[in-house]
Amino acid sequence: MNRDEILQYSQTVCDGLRDDDDGVRREVLAHAGSRWSLGVVHTLGVYGRLRHAEIGRRMHGVTQRMLTLTLRQLERDGLVLRHDFEEVPPRVEYELTDMGMELLVRMVPLWTWIVGNADRFREARQDFDSRHRHTGA
């Protein structure tokens, strides 16, 4: 895929961005990039059906609150399914929907690329910072 093909192809992006700017789409994108979503989607993708605490244990640093919020968000977006067994003590399991899986498929290349280029990012950042520290001159 060369530069021109990309540009042709990315007209779709253009169309998507133009009309209905404050629609669902932008929200979904924002959700996908938010603090814990990718981690949750990935964890559920890899391990399948998991309970609340199991997800939490597999993700470093997430609080109960944020995990719940993230899961609700993903559920609302149709990316995660919530099975409440309505037992006592409570038992709830989460799993990816097909849509969630599809999202994961699209996120993986992006994320892989980001991870693989972390050094270039750091480098660029250092350049920028040094250029801007001393009045840019």
Next chain:
Amino acid sequence: MNRDEILQYSQTVCDGLRDDDDGVRREVLAHAGSRWSLGVVHTLGVYGRLRHAEIGRRMHGVTQRMLTLTLRQLERDGLVLRHDFEEVPPRVEYELTDMGMELLVRMVPLWTWIVGNADRFREARQDFDSRHRHTGA
């Protein structure tokens, strides 16, 4: 690419998420999903080199401030190049770096998918909301 291949592949995601949680990577991902970044990257991708005001004109609703901030962010991440001609009146042009182009390549499939599935998102959201309006019962 089937489910299993995805899961294998997405170990990369896992690794990337684990160590160095608050590193550059997560920031880049967040930036990519932030309010105006995708629009700017796409605009520069499609139209090539543009001046500040030209970008602004092609993007609906962005303020001068947010455009500047977004551009700085992208410049700092090494995704956008800034050419200041140091003239009076000022003349500054922006263009994508190769890295910026590479990001765009990874964003397009994701965004295309989101746009193409907007209806499914809306649907899921309505389901969710109606299920939760009346006490879920």
Next chain:
DNA sequence: CAGTATCCTTGCGGATACTG
């Protein structure tokens, strides 16, 4: 034209404590 500077609101996300 291409920004700064300033002010302000909103809401994300963390910490902690509590409950059916």
Next chain:
DNA sequence: CAGTATCCGCAAGGATACTG
């Protein structure tokens, strides 16, 4: 166990005015 409830700091992002 799987959540709520509450409080809080901070930073994103918008509106507006000003400047070299």
